[in-house]
Amino acid sequence: MAELGKKYxxxxxxxxxxxxFRCTECADIELCPDCFSAGAEIGPHRRWHGYQxxxxxxxxxxxxxxxxxWSSREExxxxxxxxxxxFGNWVLESEYL
Ligand SMILES: [Zn+2]
Ligand SMILES: [Zn+2]
Numbered sequence: 001m002a003e004l005g006k007k008y009x010x011x012x013x014x015x016x017x018x019x020x021f022r023c024t025e026c027a028d029i030e031l032c033p034d035c036f037s038a039g040a041e042i043g044p045h046r047r048w049h050g051y052q053x054x055x056x057x058x059x060x061x062x063x064x065x066x067x068x069x070w071s072s073r074e075e076x077x078x079x080x081x082x083x084x085x086x087f088g089n090w091v092l093e094s095e096y097l
Contacts, residue, residue: 007020007030008030009031009032010031010042010045011031011035012032012034012035012040014032014035016030016031016032018074019032019033019053019054019074020032020054020055021033021036021051021052021053021054021081022052022053022054024049024050025049026043026044026045026049029042029045029049030054033074033077033078033081034077036051036077037077037081037084
């Protein structure tokens, strides 16, 4: 049962309110960093689709401001994903709830 205002990974159903990858080609496909890194495919979605990086309002880029933002685990997953897919393909989008 989804709580209002929370977002869930369509693949593993993990809560992704703080950080998720939204497919730019499928409607309502949002993946957690774990599934994104693993190249999860579900329904019409394929791993090579375009993505937007979406955060729940606490996104901070690396550096001094990162403290209190993402957990180191989330950050590492994102770094892994960037290494795998390249940052240039992405559109960064912030949502302030
Ligand atoms: Zn997931
Ligand atoms: Zn897709």
